Every structure is written in structure tokens, then in C-alpha cells.
Amino acid sequence: MTSASLDTLSSKLNLEAQLVEQFLAVLEAEWALLKDGKTNDLADTTARKEHFAQALDQAGKERETALAALGLPAGRPGLEQAAKQSPQVDAQVTRLFGLAEKAKQLNENNGVAIQVYLQHAQKMLDELNRLAGIGDVYDASGKTKTVANPGQPRLKPIKAG
Numbered sequence: 001m002t003s004a005s006l007d008t009l010s011s012k013l014n015l016e017a018q019l020v021e022q023f024l025a026v027l028e029a030e031w032a033l034l035k036d037g038k039t040n041d042l043a044d045t046t047a048r049k050e051h052f053a054q055a056l057d058q059a060g061k062e063r064e065t066a067l068a069a070l071g072l073p074a075g076r077p078g079l080e081q082a083a084k085q086s087p088q089v090d091a092q093v094t095r096l097f098g099l100a101e102k103a104k105q106l107n108e109n110n111g112v113a114i115q116v117y118l119q120h121a122q123k124m125l126d127e128l129n130r131l132a133g134i135g136d137v138y139d140a141s142g143k144t145k146t147v148a149n150p151g152q153p154r155l156k157p158i159k160a161g
Contacts, residue, residue: 006086009066013092016059020099023052027106034113042114 030045064074072078079097083090 005066005070006082006089009063009070009082010086010089010092012059012063012066013089013096016056016063017092017096017099019052019056019059020096020103023049023056024099024103024106026052027103027110030110031106031113034110034117039114039117 026045026048030042030049033039033041033045064078067074067078067082070078070082072081079093083093
């Protein structure tokens with residue numbers, strides 16, 4: 001392994017860690033919106049997450065190229081071998097693994113919260129359609145489902161205030 005090759009890998013790891021930190025900031029913003037019930041504002045965080053997912057994919061490819069240039073295997077095994085060659089790379093690999101785990105957990109938590117919101121919204125739509133006497137509606141996957149019996153008498157609309 002050459003010093004220049006390790007420097008290249010170190011540079012790639014540093015960039016990747018910075019991207020994961022930025023991705024984490026977006027995930028934390030998404031969590032704040034979910035926690036506050038501001039689900040209508042999630043479009044921006046979704047677009048930002050997509051941006052970072054693409055940037056992280058590219059950074060990962062560049063890291064894999066740097067590992068290959070060092071004659072190391074791809075992925076975690078190669079990173080672990082590189083970490084044994086340099087204290088700086090070891091620190092960066094440890095940092096990257098920690099950030100990646102934190103991002104994974106937060107993304108999973110956000111996904112669960114989003115799923116709960118979606119299920120709640122679907123139940124509300126089903127109930128509104130049932131009260132309106134609407135028969136066939138489409139679910140989130142585009143499949144037709146019957147909400148109420150079309151022959152069932154329609155309930156009188158409720159007027160507010």
C-alpha cells in the first residue's frame with residue numbers, strides 16, 4: 001500500500017462521512033416535522049434525502065474504487081483491512097460506521113412514523129367515504145376496494161357550525 005493510495009482512501013472516507021452527517025441533519029429535520037405533526041411539509045425533506053442518497057451512492061463507488069486501488073476487497077472487509085494499515089483511516093472508518101448506524105436507525109424510526117401517519121390517513125379516508133356512501137375507491141396501490149355497500153342508503157351529510 002502506498003501512502004498516496006491511503007491518502008486517497010482517507011479523502012474518500014472523509015467526504016462520505018460529511019455526506020452522512022448532512023443526511024443525518026435531514027433525517028433529524030424530518031423527525032422534527034413528524035414529531036410536530038407537520039406531515040404536509042415532508043416533501044422538502046424527501047427531496048433532500050433523495051439528493052443525499054444519490055451523493056452517498058456516488059461516494060460509496062469512489063470509496064470502493066480507492067479500496068480496489070489498494071488491492072483490498074470491497075465493503076466492510078476492505079475497510080477493516082485498510083483500518084489496520086493506518087490510524088487515520090481506522091479513525092475515519094470507525095466514525096463512518098458510527099454515523100451510518102445512526103442514520104440507519106433514524107431513517108427506520110422515521111419510516112415507522114410515516115407508516116403510522118399513512119395508515120391513519122387511509123383509515124380517515126375510508127371512514128369519510130363510508131359516511132358519504134361512496135362504493136368503490138382506490139387504495140394507495142391503485143387497487144379498487146369497496147368501502148361501503150353501494151345499495152346501502154346514504155347518510156345525511158353533517159353540516160358544521
